[in-house]
Amino acid sequence: MIAPFALPFMARALAELGLLALVCGPVSALVFARRLSFVSDALTHTVFPGVVIGFVAGGLDGLFIGALIAAVLTAVVLTLLSRSGATSDDASTAVVLTAMFSVGVVLVSRRSSYTSDLTSFLFGRILTVTPRQIAETAVLVAVVLGLLAIGARALIFRAFDPAGAAAAGYRIGWLDLWLNVIVALVVVAAVRAVGTILVVALLIVPAAAARMITDRLATMAVLSTVLILAAGYAGLLASWIASVDYGIALTSASTVVLLLVLAYVSLIPIGVMRSRRARPALSPAAQRSPHELVG
């Protein structure tokens, strides 16, 4: 069970996932509480033009800076758009997402062959993570955990009682920007190593699964981290066994995501039992409709 991780590249992949687990646990709990799934999905796409411009301007070193600038820019634009109220949150998020991604595609399509660049952006290359990338991730993880530790109380207050937080003197706009920047930094830390799909999954699925077991935010954060660690280890191991022993090409990133989703699905019965015990079934009028997919 440990033998595959004696290989340097497997150990590095596991270390990268471990670092991401540390930070994605708490951040995914906040993303769940604030319903920022669409914003996190948008951020994973909008770093693409930054990656392209960074690569053209500064080669491999420019990638990281480019992604960082694009992500922070998106966080600012999304916060401003949702404050101004010109269009609804979700429509403006969708427009920013498609616009920035299209800019990236236009830039890339000027080059002769771009399909492999796009593919590696989507799926990442977790098995070829370099020590330098792990160091970059570690720095960003430290920064994000610091930002979270400073802002946690205010962010949680704003998530559950925006009017109360505003009355208590918190600046809601700055708090929203704070959280959007945190999500943006997580995306930048993760996207190059693990690809966009895995980042979205790490930011959304663990907290949704943990919510089935608990309704305490701190417990949710810890459970999410544990879940990511377990899925990361099992996913890497499964894809190793599948490709080495059975010759099936099973990509590690999608295996990790599918294991997380499996955990979510298998926790649904527990969630149903808990809500039954907590209070009788809600009246139809109080049930949610799917039409509140606010970004």
Place this chain on the structure above:
Amino acid sequence: MNWWDDALYRAAAEAILAGGLAGIVGVQVVLRRLSYFTMALTHAAFPGVVAASLIGINIVAGGIVAGAVMALGVVALSRRRGQNAAAATGVMLSAGFALGAALVATQKGFSRDLSSFLVGSILTVSTPDLLITAVVLASVSAVLLACARPLMLTGFDPSGARAAGFSTATWDIVLLLAIEVVVVTIVPAVGTILAVALIVAPAAAARPWSARMPVITALAVVFAIASGLGGLYISNRWNVAAGASISLTAVAILLVSMTLSSVARRHPRTRPSVVITGMAGWNHGVVHSGAGADRARAADAGAG
């Protein structure tokens, strides 16, 4: 040589058909705030498309089945207490895309198809693709036209609709499935990202100019077709990816429309001011423009 053999003419025909489709459902997507759901659909249909092409059946059929599973899954998950709809959609999105990626990885040399799935390949659209798009356009507009009244009622006043005896869940599912069919139809031609741009941006651009559903829909269709044709022209002229230039054109139209409408609102003598913050603004408009009367009539019918 037949003019139809020219790829550009076929692409233009597809842009017009896809623009029409995107415009008519886009209004529902924007007003009901379903953009994230639309985005998730484009990803969730992915494993269906891949599986269908592996088995060798029509990829649109495969996508429609996978998308329908996703739509019903979101409805089921978001009705759980404690699970918000956004998180449920995110879970379905991640699951669908990871499943599709895992299926793709088992095949060799698939990454080319994968990229065309993401950014579209409107210039290689075939005559059967065009036929499918035209059939879907006809049937979806027929469904939306026939169900216009209950859809409007359940969308803008769910509790009133429920009191009037409409089943909101049923009509939600009808609408979600209509959106799903449209998304799956236009994705192979125009790509996932462009599909979202073409559905959301023209409808959002049309929204400030009217509070009447038919007017907004007509405007959205016009904007979507204009983005399609304009984007094709730009792509042809400067040799950039067609899908991306179409979605950038759609965004440019949205920006121009928002600028013009905010100018128009600052000079109220040119046109009456319209509140444009989504549902709240819409409710405002509807009550004054006839749907309120419909609601009263429907409520009478329900009581009787």
